[in-house]
Amino acid sequence: MLSQENNIMLFSSISFLYYFLPIIIVLYFIAPKRLKNPVLLLGSLVFYAWGEPKYVFLMGSSVLLGYVFGRLIEKYRKKRAGRFFCIVSVLFSLSFLLYFKYADFFLENFNAVTGLSVPLLYIALPIGISFYTFQLISYTVDVYRGERAQTNIISLAVYIAMFPQLVAGPIVRYSYIAGQIETREHSWDRAAEGICRFVIGMAKKILLANQLGELCSAFRASGEKSVLFYWLYAVAFMLHIYFDFSGYSDMAIGLGRILGFRFQENFNYPYISASITEFWRRWHISLGTWFRDYVYIPLGGNRSGKGRQFVNILIVWMLTGFWHGAAWNFIIWGLFFSLLLMAEKLWLLKALEKSRVLSRIYTLFFVMISFIIFNARDLGQAFSDIRGLFGIGEISLVSAEALYCLKSFAIVLLMGIVGVTPAARKLVGCISDRPTGGRILNVAKPVILAGLWLVMTAYLVDGSFNPFLYFRF
């Protein structure tokens, strides 16, 4: 599974930036309008095949099934057969996901419960299968709900396989993007907007997330853990996962913009949230809304009383956790959030409204704990990491290694902490509102972007391969 991840063409890699991207952009823009989607599809298949040539066929068959079911659902929409085809198409999509992602998890647990030793399958996880499966389900369900089915299979394949969001989202909803697949505008302004977003996303990933990842790795490898080190790790991982994933989303949104698309936003400063409820409105928005619209509301949402609503929340969050990975810690992670959300719905939200500071501390603390569970190898490690935060056990308060890491990563951590707030955006807004400031920004912006590009190239040339965290999902 790891080797599969290692082969993937990362946005932050030399092969993507200096070989794939220049070629696909030139081919895309010189192609006449009617050929833009085929060029984009071809490029996306090359992009996908770069990591997993064999699984191109799996994705192709998913698209084909989606296309056939979409047409059937549209044809029989008003009849019971429409509902039947919709269910079958969702089951087909989920069966691929279950087989490739979860088969060994189920077998392991089956073996553990029954005492049998059914051999594991050791199936390599197809890159992006969790994302494109959800997009495919979104397509067929949207068609069932009244959206027009796609008659052009290339257009549908573009929706599923488009390289900017193929392997790590955002999960683009069919109803949202259907029109853009058919017609979209290209302009210097849109391209410039996309370039800025792409470069900023890449900076988040290469300059912040990767360095914070180094700190997390140093913690994990250390045999000299201390309370300070546990806290450093917890904070660093919180920042790491945010910059890694939101950086990738920015790159995807930016690339989409260059190509004329406008994808949904995926993050909105989640760490300034005053509650877990708000946090999930700001974190991985495309996944949260997907579960809301395709699972929570169909289950009944909050329409059938508190008890039923809580059961629905429990189901949705267990699935959300399970979506992130085939391991118990992900399920516990999801359930942990479901408990917090239920508590907030019952009384906590009102209590939190009384203090802006305490509500934020509460949110950050529980999000931090959740990510410790999320990133643990297993539940044992998760509990050990949480105990470490509070100095439970024979753990020293500080260690030489922790102090060294604090010193060495102080600027990165500081940049990260500032970067998760809208402070920089507000500052840029303030400067650009003044006439002189605006003129300075006009000159500085391209220079800063070019400088960032060169520095990031320098990090790539010097560095090793850095897979994105979210590729394992």
Place this chain on the structure above:
Amino acid sequence: MQKRKENMVVCILFILLLYGGFLLCLLMPGPRYLDSERRVPAPAPKLTADAVWSGRFMEEFESYGMDAFPFREFFRRMKALTAGGIFQRQDNNGIYVADGFISAMEYPFHEESLDRAAERFRYIYDKYLTDENRVFLSVIPDKNCFLAGISGRLSMDYEEFEEQMAAKADFAEYIRISDLLERDDYYRTDTHWRQERIIDVAERLAQSMGITLSGNYEIHEVEQDFYGVYYGQAALPLEPDRIWYLTGGAIDNCRVYDWQNGRTIPVYDMESAKGRDPYEMFLSGSLSLITIENPNASTDKSLVIFRDSFGSIIAPLLIDGYSRITLADIRYIHPDLLGKFVDFEACDVLFLYSTLVLNHSDTIK
């Protein structure tokens, strides 16, 4: 209008950077050798159906792309300067500069690696040595031992390291030399120690092994600048080192035989001194098995040194007291093969290893 102009500039700059880089990647030939890292760059992968299908092509292409990237050294330097200057990182890929010296942050202490090294040494002891052999062990601390403390970097507990190694290899008499060494005994840009500054170390070893050295040496300077192995890894603009070497005593008359290549070699290979790695001038660098013979020896005692690259510098200084010194590098030759070439009968044996190898002993066969 102003906004539109700004957007045009952003797009044009992006196009220039993207396509400038693309064309340079395509047209500029990659280096044949990466001097600063002393390695051959990853070759361009062959485009075959099998390579693509297995994913090998893509994997190798990324390594090739990084190694063959135009102006690679410029970019590596830019990264090192950004990491140290802007992000204030205390090390860059584990390498740091303190007081003009470059060092690797050798940390943490891998006890299991020490176990492995001791186990391999014991294998040799059990296979070849008897009570007639006098067996010694000495550990050479790496430069980090002397720099980390003063510069606030991480370091192992070197005393503990030595004590554990001595205890694990209890069949050997331990000779402590770390108290004789200091920062200036090492090259500023390289891992190794300097021959002209370790005469006292050679004397300590000799004294412990019961031999006498003449101690009359002449110091010579190699004209070539020496950019050590850390220089390339640090990728920072720093002054090069100079190499000095010692002649005199038995060194001038001894004969050196390279068993690996079946040839006679000089003690100091002045051609190598002008090459890519000038440190290879000392006993021709990393060779698995060599013999130094002292035709004017007043004794028939012989010494076998199991060593790493640090041994190449000190072995010539010890030849005064022996008729023959054999240097075996068991990272390159399996101990089982040594019996064919080395006569262990009644010889002295010295295991002389740096902490750099002992703390990463996977390479020892």
